[in-house]
Amino acid sequence: xxxxxxxxxxxxxxxxxxxxxxxxxxxxxxxxxxxxxxxxxxxxxxxxxxxxxxxxxxxxxxxxxxxxxxxxxxxxxxxxxxxxxxxxxxxxxxxxxxxxxxxxxxxxxxxxxx
Amino acid sequence: xxxxxxxxxxxxxxxxxxxxxxxxxxxxxxxxxxxxxxxxxxxxxxxxxxxxxxxxxxxxxxxxxxxxxxxxxxxxxxxxxxxxxxxxxxxxxxxxxxxxxxxxxxxxxxxx
Numbered sequence: 165x166x167x168x169x170x171x172x173x174x175x176x177x178x179x180x181x182x183x184x185x186x187x188x189x190x191x192x193x194x195x196x197x198x199x200x201x202x203x204x205x206x207x208x209x210x211x212x213x214x215x216x217x218x219x220x221x222x223x224x225x226x227x228x229x230x231x232x233x234x235x236x237x238x239x240x241x242x243x244x245x246x247x248x249x250x251x252x253x254x255x256x257x258x259x260x261x262x263x264x265x266x267x268x269x270x271x272x273x274x275x276x277x278x
Numbered sequence: 279x280x281x282x283x284x285x286x287x288x289x290x291x292x293x294x295x296x297x298x299x300x301x302x303x304x305x306x307x308x309x310x311x312x313x314x315x316x317x318x319x320x321x322x323x324x325x326x327x328x329x330x331x332x333x334x335x336x337x338x339x340x341x342x343x344x345x346x347x348x349x350x351x352x353x354x355x356x357x358x359x360x361x362x363x364x365x366x367x368x369x370x371x372x373x374x375x376x377x378x379x380x381x382x383x384x385x386x387x388x389x390x
Binding site for chain 1: 310312314319320321322323324327367369371372374375376377378379380381382383
């Protein structure tokens with residue numbers, strides 16, 4: 165049984181570009197959350213998707229957007245990249261009935277903005 | 279704003295010792311707490327969780343203690359092994375869907 169899978173594992177972009185990160189949740193999970201983890205910090209909540217809609221959002225600008233597909237997979241899009249967007253982007257999924265809190269994380273996408 | 283913090287950023291122990299990692303939280307409305315282990319190059323791995331209606335929960339070699347009076351959470355690891363070396367995060371939730379607030383982490387180093 166595959167866990168949460170993310171692609172790509174590493175990505176290098178330049179300022180002003182746009183990026184799309186992808187996530188497949190753990191089998192049986194229907195909720196996907198995205199987190200940003202800067203070096204040496206704990207993960208910061210970006211948003212959560214449930215039933216193909218954004219259910220909750222953290223303190224991130226509108227440059228960060230997402231989508232959830234009928235098969236529960238998800239994408240994170242970041243527009244107009246800034247140097248400060250360099251971080252590890254983590255996707256996490258949770259199963260129905262847990263309130264979207266007991267999260268299982270993927271290994272992340274390491275984004276470097278030059 | 280609300281935050282979850284750790285008392286000690288680093289902890290070094292000898293193999294076989296018991297480890298205790300502490301965490302303070304500030305949001306009294308939080309009713310769900312969770313510990314994660316993160317190894318280099320990997321995402322956080324679930325260890326154990328606890329609801330606010332409990333003060334202790336045990337797993338395999340791990341115990342989480344919750345003291346709501348002083349807003350304190352701890353993770354105890356019995357018979358610590360070199361494979362336990364990692365960064366440990368506590369996180370709080372229960373106030374909004376899917377939003378966990380993480381602390382900055384404690385680096386646990388286990389010496390053989």
